Amino acid sequence: MSTSAPIPRTVCLLRLSAIGDTCHVVPLLRSLQAAWPDTRFTWVIGKTEAKLMRLIPGVELIEYDKRSGYIGLLALRKRLRQRRFDVLLDLQHSIRASAVSLCIRADRRIGFDRARARELQWLVTNERIPARRNEHVLDSFLGFADALGVHARVNDWSLPLPAEAIARARELLPGNQFTLVISPCASHPLRNWSAERYAQVADHAARYQGMRVLLCGGRSPREREMADAILANSYTGPIDLVGKDTLPELLAVLARATVLLSPDSGPVHMATLVNTPVIGLYAATRVARSGPYRSQRWCVDAYAEAARQFLGKTPQQLQWTQKIEQPGVMDLISVDQVVDQLNRLVVAATIGRAA
Numbered sequence: 463m464s465t466s467a468p469i470p471r472t473v474c475l476l477r478l479s480a481i482g483d484t485c486h487v488v489p490l491l492r493s494l495q496a497a498w499p500d501t502r503f504t505w506v507i508g509k510t511e512a513k514l515m516r517l518i519p520g521v522e523l524i525e526y527d528k529r530s531g532y533i534g535l536l537a538l539r540k541r542l543r544q545r546r547f548d549v550l551l552d553l554q555h556s557i558r559a560s561a562v563s564l565c566i567r568a569d570r571r572i573g574f575d576r577a578r579a580r581e582l583q584w585l586v587t588n589e590r591i592p593a594r595r596n597e598h599v600l601d602s603f604l605g606f607a608d609a610l611g612v613h614a615r616v617n618d619w620s621l622p623l624p625a626e627a628i629a630r631a632r633e634l635l636p637g638n639q640f641t642l643v644i645s646p647c648a649s650h651p652l653r654n655w656s657a658e659r660y661a662q663v664a665d666h667a668a669r670y671q672g673m674r675v676l677l678c679g680g681r682s683p684r685e686r687e688m689a690d691a692i693l694a695n696s697y698t699g700p701i702d703l704v705g706k707d708t709l710p711e712l713l714a715v716l717a718r719a720t721v722l723l724s725p726d727s728g729p730v731h732m733a734t735l736v737n738t739p740v741i742g743l744y745a746a747t748r749v750a751r752s753g754p755y756r757s758q759r760w761c762v763d764a765y766a767e768a769a770r771q772f773l774g775k776t777p778q779q780l781q782w783t784q785k786i787e788q789p790g791v792m793d794l795i796s797v798d799q800v801v802d803q804l805n806r807l808v809v810a811a812t813i814g815r816a817a
Contacts, residue, residue: 467611469498470548476563477553478508478526480649481728484515485735486600487553492616493607495520506562514709517621526562539565551606555583572609596782600755619735623714631714634701640720640808641674642667644700645729646692647685652787653725653746655795657691662797663723663804668698671808675700678712678729720811721804730754741803745794746787760803764794
């Protein structure tokens with residue numbers, strides 16, 4: 463769409479999951495809202511992700527249960543059968559998302575360029591965004607704004623937080639003490655660091671930096687097991703919030719924190735939304751593709767070493783989306799590397815607070 467083309471009255475975004483990728487949609491959505499204040503936006507989204515994204519004002523969320531299969535598709539089609547959108551932004555290249563997109567009627571169905579329109583997405587769209595290579599996921603989504611002629615970017619990506627979430631965060635983290643939040647689990651276990659190493663960093667932060675340390679995570683048995691192992695190996699006793707908060711409450715906690723420590727996971731990108739620095743642990747995945755967008759300089763990046771040791775290749779020889787999710791890959795990241803980044807970040811935060 464050129465800048466002289468008519469502004470669409472209705473736009474539907476399709477991105478079902480996961481938490482991190484829906485966070486990457488926010489800069490796109492905010493930029494479109496700023497450019498087109500009278501346009502009505504609808505977002506077809508997963509049920510879990512909607513718990514966070516319902517905080518965005520001015521957007522209709524239509525929840526789709528990814529476990530519902532054919533019955534869920536029929537229900538979605540029935541719900542939308544009387545509606546037609548001016549534009550559909552198909553932001554997810556998966557077989558499931560392609561099936562869901564067929565339930566959404568739209569005049570313009572915009573997807574990724576042919577090289578990135580995997581999982582049959584190219585069959586269910588009639589327009590493509592500009593072809594680009596080796597982009598961060600967030601930048602790839604902003605390519606949809608460029609395709610629509612919207613080039614101005616909104617830099618404030620924060621979500622309005624409920625008063626009860628803010629109050630809960632203040633209760634957990636009173637005052638202005640520097641705080642390290644550790645979110646130790648990714649959705650893929652082979653991206654996780656060891657509990658013993660997390661515990662060593664937590665003890666360093668508490669003993670030598672005077673930081674308050676908090677563990678966060680979901681309600682799965684795997685996350686509970688990881689948290690218990692960290693607590694068992696720690697001498698300083700981090701605050702245990704694992705399985706005890708909601709997504710809006712976690713976002714409010716991250717907004718009050720000094721820094722988040724985490725592997726490639728959803729909370730990494732939630733922290734980015736509220737402009738909290740992230741020490742990301744990356745060996746199984748590329749920082750430049752899926753790392754915290756505003757904190758890549760703070761990450762510990764062992765992807766190149768992982769490519770050499772586990773695949774016998776350089777990163778340049780691998781596909782941009784290649785993951786190296788193999789046993790032992792995260793052991794390439796040492797405690798000393800993480801502590802060094804934490805020390806540097808605390809110095810920067812101290813200077814920033816004094817300025």
